[in-house]
Amino acid sequence: MEEQSKANANIEKLNSEQRYSVYKVLHAIYEYQTDMPKCVFLDGPAGTGKTFVYSTLLHAVRGKGDQDIAVASTGIAATFLSGGRTAHSIFKIPLTQCHFNMQFETKHLRS
Numbered sequence: 001m002e003e004q005s006k007a008n009a010n011i012e013k014l015n016s017e018q019r020y021s022v023y024k025v026l027h028a029i030y031e032y033q034t035d036m037p038k039c040v041f042l043d044g045p046a047g048t049g050k051t052f053v054y055s056t057l058l059h060a061v062r063g064k065g066d067q068d069i070a071v072a073s074t075g076i077a078a079t080f081l082s083g084g085r086t087a088h089s090i091f092k093i094p095l096t097q098c099h100f101n102m103q104f105e106t107k108h109l110r111s
Helices: 003-013 014-029 049-062 075-079 100-108
Strands: none
Touching: 003 049, 014 049
16 A cells, blocks of 8 residues: 555646646556556656656556566666666676777767
């Protein structure tokens, strides 16, 4: 019940666009093919409250006793989500490292 209380408290703090997004996602999760897993992707400019919306959704889903996997593209973003993990760790996406000398590249670009 604590999770649902957190969801309700967060919903009160959402602006109209955020609230609309939360209700649309929850409707998609619980009204269409309820036995099928769902995947939600939320995108928007910096500072629009995406993390707060995701947190609200996570509390709402967990408040109903359902399972979720909170996935973010970066480690920093993942730390802001309760139970958040990076996409490359969850989906086993291989990472490659790019080795180059920044001074050389910058000098090369300027010439």
